[in-house]
Amino acid sequence: MAVSGDTEDSSCGLCTAEELTDIMTAASGRYTLLPNTPYDEVYPGIYVGEEDFAKDLIQLKRVGITHVVNAAHGDTPFHSQTDPSRYKRIHVRFLGVPALDHMNFDLTPYFQSSADFIDEALQSGGKVLVHCVQGVSRSATLVIAYLMIKKQMDVRDALRLVHSHRDVCPNDGFLQQLCDLNKVLFKDK
Structure with a gap:
């Protein structure tokens, strides 16, 4: 994504990974908490969850x-081994994103396609698990x-909303990528 201009203030989209980390840890005394549930609905029809829940067809x-988005699609121990064949018999649509949870992994090429897939799920009256x-x-x-x-939310508001329903902690690289996306989306506001 192209990023333009460096003169924006925080109300216009500029943010830092540190600022987003502060949002996630403020209520816990600056500690990073992990979820104590296998999945949570973080927005109407959107669930964020762990691999074990994604593999439990009965619970799904x-x-x-x-619809299922596997944000860790791949065959290594750092990935989650769910794929379209697992869901075919229960008529669940699948999107795989081969991301690694590393600060230097560029997740931005998958932002639009994932957003489109999630939006399509919701528009069709479905429910989507992103795991x-x-x-x-x-x-x-x-x-x-x-x-x-898709909902034109500022990164801070989107993070607060998701975090209010599930203890999440994207790595610093992903947080910076979200800040960069925010800068692009809100450059004229």
């Missing part, structure tokens, strides 16, 4: 999940990007 059907291994970094980043792109 019980919750009414119709990674623990449901705290990669998956949360994609959901925050969705809220920014």
